[in-house]
Amino acid sequence: MYLHNFYSIQPPYTKRQAEGLKWLASAYKAAQQGQAYSEEEYNKLLQRVACPESQIETRRFFIPDTQNTLWENHSIYPITRSSRGATMERRHEFFHKTALESFQKIYEHRPFPDDIIHVSCTGYISPSAAQMIAVKAPKNITVTHSYHMGCYGAFPALRMASGFLSSAEVLGKKKSVDLVHTELCSLHLNPQDPSLEQMVIQSLFADGVIAYSMTLEKPVKGFRLISLYEELVPDTSEAMEWMVADWSMKMTLSKDVPTLIGKKIRDFTTKWLSSRDFDISDIIKNAVFAVHPGGPKIIDQVAQQLELKEEQVQGSRLLLKERGNMSSATLPHLWERILDDDTIPSGTLIVSYAFGPGLTLCGGLMEKL
16 A cells, blocks of 8 residues: 655645734633733733744644634634634534635645545534535545544544555455545634633644545555554543534643653554564664654653654654644645655655544554655
């Protein structure tokens, strides 16, 4: 199996981290008129708990509301009229419009596959944007939805795609599967909840859209998919949650998540790679590590516990700095960068990690062609 044909769409609105924190402070103040905290005090709290610009410099968004604090003019965050922002229905309408525009743009530039897997945890409409683009194709396309997995969402989608391609006896012969991620994390702020936990979350996440293909035929440029592995960590189910709430989707995120991942990552890696008879010490010494940048501390823990060199996780840090956390779209964006990085030669092994509710730990091993 091979991954290739990456195509990412840049969200139109960019915000430097410092300006983004000021926007959040203004939103919290506007939604909490009866509280004693000033906008300046909210901003000081955000400065204390959020990632600084040395770790996240910019984030990008599809929502124009993020560009100013004229709340009465906003579509998703009309805080002066509705202190919690727009309804879930309105937010999903915006998601669907953006996802459909993204799918239309993607398939202006690429041939239609046999299957499309639509990956998202930030919006669900049926029929989906994937179905609405597939029905216009000149051939029959099967659409599968891989939803609500959170930051590790690329891995279940990869398993699905590999199953589709290898199940000719049951599903018929297929040549290609496209995986398309549409993540609009910025849709899910509740300005009425200025808890420290939510301040961390809302200062970390951003939007991202990316498509790529899995095929049986070897491409000129891409990755050879070698191995996928996944485990649930016992007694950690309350550390991270992603649920539908009244006015948005709500995430809970324990400050202990990086430590919990750090305690497990070496055992996870050893069990995974040894069960497939790989040379673990050689991989840890020489591979590039594509660590989902859920936050800087997660990258720190993986690097520390596996005793990696800084250059082995540099790509993860740079992507976090330039884009923030784009949920399931983040790791594919990192793969795209590794593929376009001429300093990483053909034949290099790529070890990928992602983490999400469960706690779920996912690993993938690929070779750059």
